Amino acid sequence: MERKLAAIVAGDIVGYARLMSEDESSTYAALRATFSELIVPTVEKHGGRTFKTTGDGFLATFPSVNEALDAAIEIQNGFVDRPFSMRIGINLGDVIEDNGDMFGDGVNVASRLEAMAAPASIFVSEAVVRSADRTRNKLFYSIGRRQAKNIAEPLAVYAVRLEPDRLGGRAWIRRIALRRRAALPFAVGAAGLIVLAVFTQVPDLRAIGADLTDSLVRLSGGKPADARPTVAVLPFDNMSGETDQAYFADGLTEDIIANLARNPELQVIARNSTFALRGQAEDIRRIGERLGAGYVVEGSARRAGDQLRVVAQLIDARSGAHLWSRTYDRRVEDVFALQTDLTAEIVSHLVSYVRESEVSNAAERPTENLQAYDLVLKARDGYKHGSNDAEALMAARALRHRALELDPGYAAARANLGMTYIVDFAQNLSGRASQTDVETGLSEARQAVRLDPNLAVGYQVLSFGLSVNGDYASAMQAAQRAVELNPNDPDSLMALAKAQVRFGSYDEAVRNAERARRLHPMAPEYYTYVYGQALYAAGRLDEADQVLRECLIRAPREADCLLIHTAVLIQREDVQGAQRTMALLTDVDPEFSLADERANRRFGNSRLMEQFLEQLAEARAPDATSGILSPRRPLL
Known part of the structure; x- marks a missing residue:
């Protein structure tokens, strides 16, 4: 044998x-x-x-x-x-x-x-x-x-x-019919155009055929694959023996993730998903399966005075085999060079080459002041984006102010400082934020991108703030730039998907929302809502219904999912189900009203927006509320 x-x-x-x-x-x-x-x-x-x-x-x-x-x-x-x-x-x-x-x-x-x-x-x-x-x-x-x-x-x-051009016309029609019999009338007509284009060699008709072929792939349930290697970086263990040093190991992990995410040859799982597995003693193959990752990086960090030891290893999550393991002994002041070395090692093992420009980008030092860097790591550890802890938000803001006092040119600190002001207003965390806070946040974000024009998080904060201000066209431009600079950031992808829904780019919104969910498999329900909303806008009602039902199984009182599901049910002619869903929504959010939805314009000025409002009205949505409207989540 x-x-x-x-x-x-x-x-x-x-x-x-x-x-x-x-x-x-x-x-x-x-x-x-x-x-x-x-x-x-x-x-x-x-x-x-x-x-x-x-x-x-x-x-x-x-x-x-x-x-x-x-x-x-x-x-x-x-x-x-x-x-x-x-x-x-x-x-x-x-x-x-x-x-x-x-x-x-x-x-x-x-x-x-x-x-x-x-x-x-x-x-x-x-x-x-x-x-x-x-x-x-x-x-x-x-x-x-x-x-x-x-x-x-x-x-x-x-x-x-x-590919249809490798088949006869009869075979192509037959394949489409076998894959989705319900789509046969459209498929036959489209295939006829494709065959006609092939036989007549009319360029314009061939172009139509190509477009229809792409539509048929989507109709038959196909999705474009992304075969780039997917890597997940697990939180590095803190080996310093002091629990108050855990933030440093976490910060090092997050920065390695950020450096890897800038490489377009890789797909990188979001830190929120990998950190959710902290402390779970699972087989590495099981972890890879849960995260949808073919490769896993794990390691440890020990900081003692100005000395730093980092141990890292790259594992094939499918077989459990170790591809390489390396120990780095450096001075703390060399932490950025260490991140660059780790990134280059991982990339070189997962893709066929490392572009010099990408290595040099990863090597850029965010600050020369290590005390400022330390303060930013503590701020990042104390407040996580999406948290409703107002006290933690204010503490993180204070730490970033101190970091900027030490290094006013620290672009990433400035961008994230701006985010604290915008988040406070958008989520009404402290109860004291006003429109002035939004302008302060936007000012910090603009300064950040002036300091570092290639800072993806700066454009992400800009997109967030501009959306809160109602400047949706500029918000979408900023979101697109953030995705260009960091194609593996799921928050930026979701922000872009939400903006694309508003501007009618529904298929693109679905693709970006799908990709964001792949990169963040343990994402909050907001991701599910945006994905369901994009599917609804694209007319993919069966998929939207399934996605939103999954959301409501996990979080039965998730207002955003209830809202879009109401419209989906009306369009699927389940009026009673839609009315029950709307009743639950108004119980969850007593301030909900059609008037508020008209003002929010989550589908922009499109015909879909009017259809959406009509569907909510058919589900007996209240037209207006009494009293003062509570702050609502901004529509990114």
């Missing part, structure tokens, strides 16, 4: 038993011809070997994921003119080879993926997506996590995009 890593393809004919019952001899002859003329030659052409056949199915092994993908796509395309459809699953995993046969999880997962697959499609595991050539990234789109028989943890499943 030999244990090895192998790419496994599992295939199965759809509807074979039914066809056999109708015409046994012809069906069997067609099946034999399919294997001898298509499947076996294609497997061998791409360097594979068929090691098992099961009547109407087969298992094959390939030396590489890329050969397995090419063979599977060629096989599916070869079924165009045959009386059958085929399902295919592909996995990369450990197998045991014994006398020409193969066993083990690598084979089992491929078989489970094949069983999940729709007819005329190819489902693959996350290991396949990560191991395929970078040029193939656009082949895949995620269909989420699926529970498989006799496999404990849900599988991250991807489908392979079978």
